[in-house]
Amino acid sequence: MIQAIVFLPLLAFLVAGIGNRAIGNVAAKSVTTGALFISAVLSWVVFLGLIGGAPARDVLIAEWFSSGDLAVNWSLKVDMLTGVMLVVVTSVSALVHLYSWGYMDEDPDQPRFFAYLSLFTFAMLMLVTADNLVQMFFGWEGVGLASYLLIGFWYKKPSAWAAAIKAFVVNRVGDFGFMLGIFGLFMLFGTVDLDAILAGVPAAEGATFTFLGTSVDAITCLALLLFVGAMGKSAQVPLHTWLPDAMEGPTPVSALIHAATMVTAGVFLVCRMSPLFEASVTASTVVTYVGALTAVFAATVATTQTDIKRVIAYSTCSQLGYMFFAAGVGAYGAAMFHLFTHAFFKALLFLCAGSVIHAMHHEQDMRFYGGLRKAIPLTFAAMVIGTIAITGLNYTSGYFSKDAVLFAAWEQGSEAGRTAFFAGIFAATLTSFYSWRLIFLTFFQQPRWAQSDHIQHALHDAYGADDHHGAAHQAHAHGEKPDGTGGYHPHESPVSMLLPLVILSIGALFAGAIFNDLFVGGETAFWAGTIVHDAAFFESLHHVPALVHWAPAIVMVIGLVTAWLVYIRNPGSSDRFKAQFHHLHAFLINKWYFDELYHLIFVRPAMWFGTLFWKRGDQGAIDRFGPDGMSAVVAGGSVVARRFQSGLVYSYALVMLLGVAVFITWFMVR
Numbered sequence: 001m002i003q004a005i006v007f008l009p010l011l012a013f014l015v016a017g018i019g020n021r022a023i024g025n026v027a028a029k030s031v032t033t034g035a036l037f038i039s040a041v042l043s044w045v046v047f048l049g050l051i052g053g054a055p056a057r058d059v060l061i062a063e064w065f066s067s068g069d070l071a072v073n074w075s076l077k078v079d080m081l082t083g084v085m086l087v088v089v090t091s092v093s094a095l096v097h098l099y100s101w102g103y104m105d106e107d108p109d110q111p112r113f114f115a116y117l118s119l120f121t122f123a124m125l126m127l128v129t130a131d132n133l134v135q136m137f138f139g140w141e142g143v144g145l146a147s148y149l150l151i152g153f154w155y156k157k158p159s160a161w162a163a164a165i166k167a168f169v170v171n172r173v174g175d176f177g178f179m180l181g182i183f184g185l186f187m188l189f190g191t192v193d194l195d196a197i198l199a200g201v202p203a204a205e206g207a208t209f210t211f212l213g214t215s216v217d218a219i220t221c222l223a224l225l226l227f228v229g230a231m232g233k234s235a236q237v238p239l240h241t242w243l244p245d246a247m248e249g250p251t252p253v254s255a256l257i258h259a260a261t262m263v264t265a266g267v268f269l270v271c272r273m274s275p276l277f278e279a280s281v282t283a284s285t286v287v288t289y290v291g292a293l294t295a296v297f298a299a300t301v302a303t304t305q306t307d308i309k310r311v312i313a314y315s316t317c318s319q320l321g322y323m324f325f326a327a328g329v330g331a332y333g334a335a336m337f338h339l340f341t342h343a344f345f346k347a348l349l350f351l352c353a354g355s356v357i358h359a360m361h362h363e364q365d366m367r368f369y370g371g372l373r374k375a376i377p378l379t380f381a382a383m384v385i386g387t388i389a390i391t392g393l394n395y396t397s398g399y400f401s402k403d404a405v406l407f408a409a410w411e412q413g414s415e416a417g418r419t420a421f422f423a424g425i426f427a428a429t430l431t432s433f434y435s436w437r438l439i440f441l442t443f444f445q446q447p448r449w450a451q452s453d454h455i456q457h458a459l460h461d462a463y464g465a466d467d468h469h470g471a472a473h474q475a476h477a478h479g480e481k482p483d484g485t486g487g488y489h490p491h492e493s494p495v496s497m498l499l500p501l502v503i504l505s506i507g508a509l510f511a512g513a514i515f516n517d518l519f520v521g522g523e524t525a526f527w528a529g530t531i532v533h534d535a536a537f538f539e540s541l542h543h544v545p546a547l548v549h550w551a552p553a554i555v556m557v558i559g560l561v562t563a564w565l566v567y568i569r570n571p572g573s574s575d576r577f578k579a580q581f582h583h584l585h586a587f588l589i590n591k592w593y594f595d596e597l598y599h600l601i602f603v604r605p606a607m608w609f610g611t612l613f614w615k616r617g618d619q620g621a622i623d624r625f626g627p628d629g630m631s632a633v634v635a636g637g638s639v640v641a642r643r644f645q646s647g648l649v650y651s652y653a654l655v656m657l658l659g660v661a662v663f664i665t666w667f668m669v670r
Contacts, residue, residue, distance in 0.1 A: 271531050
């Protein structure tokens with residue numbers, strides 16, 4: 001069964017990718033979507049079987065390679081941690097495939113798109129089922145490749161391929177740390193097998209190695225190197241800059257890769273290696289602080305963004321910060337629980353955003369929305385469900401998982417844990433504010449559609465007007481009122497796009513309540529040793545102080561009320577705030593100037609050195625004295641030789657006499 005789950009997406013990729021336009025759009029979509037739904041159903045069967053007591057196992061596929069003491073197999077690990085990830089990856093991927101039937105309906109390259117989606121899913125499944133680090137790295141790089149292809153899917157759009165390159169390059173930084181960590185683990189343990197490494201951690205505690213004359217704790221160093229890889233893949237500060245730009249890809253890509261699956265690979269890695277991180281207080285502390293910083297950073301930036309997808313992208317980055325600081329304080333079950341519930345409501349939010357964009361003729365700026373709740377009521381209802389889940393309304397999925405993360409940070413009691421708790425509370429306040437800001441700007445207030453160039457172009461095409469203003473006049477001639485809509489009528493998405501919203505809405509509402517006791521309950525049977533899970537610690541979360549218990553609900557209400565006051569009660573107050581605190585607004589709208597700082601520190605020097613080596617080294621030295629120089633000598637010699645080829649006998653006689661004279665002179669001198 002596990003073989004079918006993993007390799008059906010690969011088979012679908014091969015069929016759609018090789019067949020491409022030869023098999024047609026419908027066949028390519030049918031094969032890939034059908035394969036993913038089968039994988040999803042089988043994943044739930046495996047997951048529920050593991051809950052029911054099915055034993056963990058490794059399924060050998062083939063022997064891969066061996067070199068000296070290093071032996072690596074293709075083998076699929078089936079345990080509870082894998083089971084959770086199988087459900088998340090295949091369920092979201094299957095729904096995204098179905099959603100893409102409607103969203104990508106007008107795209108001429110649908111087979112290629114669906115093939116890329118299936119390739120990504122296969123690579124992600126290889127990552128989460130790996131029983132050794134080399135196989136995991138294969139899946140790790142596979143999702144990086146698929147992400148590059150999907151972000152840059154519209155390769156004729158400069159911003160799309162620039163974003164794809166940025167994602168690829170930034171992730172190479174993290175991947176380099178991951179590779180060093182793999183090398184170091186093999187050096188320390190003599191194997192890349194995960195079970196053998198984790199079993200050997202207690203015996204390796206206290207081991208050191210010398211680097212540049214300094215003794216370094218081996219466990220701490222290797223855990224931090226693995227975390228560098230996790231930071232890149234899961235967009236943690238300072239390797240986060242690729243994630244918002246990745247929104248240049250189609251919206252289904254954002255839901256699949258940047259909401260529920262690829263960006264959680266780093267969290268999965270830290271939880272899979274939890275015994276290693278538990279053995280190093282320093283590494284766990286670093287994970288805690290980085291996660292807390294990322295949660296606050298991304299939440300502050302999200303409050304100022306106007307692109308609907310970028311708001312949700314920064315929200316993803318912030319929620320990943322929650323998962324990491326949960327892992328940092330030792331609450332790996334809470335980290336995985338938030339990963340699990342987050343997959344439902346964040347995929348829901350992204351797909352709802354895609355439905356809004358579809359209705360608004362690919363306009364993504366919320367400043368040109370407003371008044372959409374009556375035009376697209378099903379999308380509105382689904383997005384409200386996603387919003388109440390992410391803000392943690394009582395008994396929704398986010399309420400259970402986010403509270404578990406925050407309570408764990410408080411109860412852990414260390415300075416890092418308490419810092420993470422207060423950072424998480426502040427981020428939760430901002431999460432409520434920017435989430436409801438998105439709802440109010442998009443679905444409430446007066447329509448502002450007439451100000452959108454995308455909408456005006458759509459009307460131009462529909463009515464055949466000669467200019468943008470003419471389109472509005474044509475609409476008025478058809479009986480429309482000048483009410484800010486510009487004569488445009490948004491439409492609800494097709495059934496193929498709405499059905500995934502309904503399914504994800506159910507998950508966003510109820511997944512937390514259903515699985516809360518299993519993920520973060522006082523029993524250890526659920527995780528069965530796949531992660532470090534202290535049942536007594538999680539039992540203590542039910543006895544946190546009353547103010548700590550109610551803090552998430554209080555700040556959720558504060559964020560909601562603030563957003564209502566700013567964008568419903570006093571719509572102009574946000575502009576006044578920007579004018580009064582323009583420096584703060586500039587700092588946030590420019591994302592704390594990380595991109596500008598990286599451009600100054602890394603990009604400009606790299607371009608300068610590249611230009612130097614290109615102009616002075618390659619062209620000025622190698623080409624000048626190498627191939628260009630030799631060709632110049634030959635060309636110059638041919639010009640001289642051509643002068644003697646006049647066709648006159650006396651010229652040839654003169655040359656011969658000169659040659660004889662030179663020869664005799666040389667002979668006499670000898």
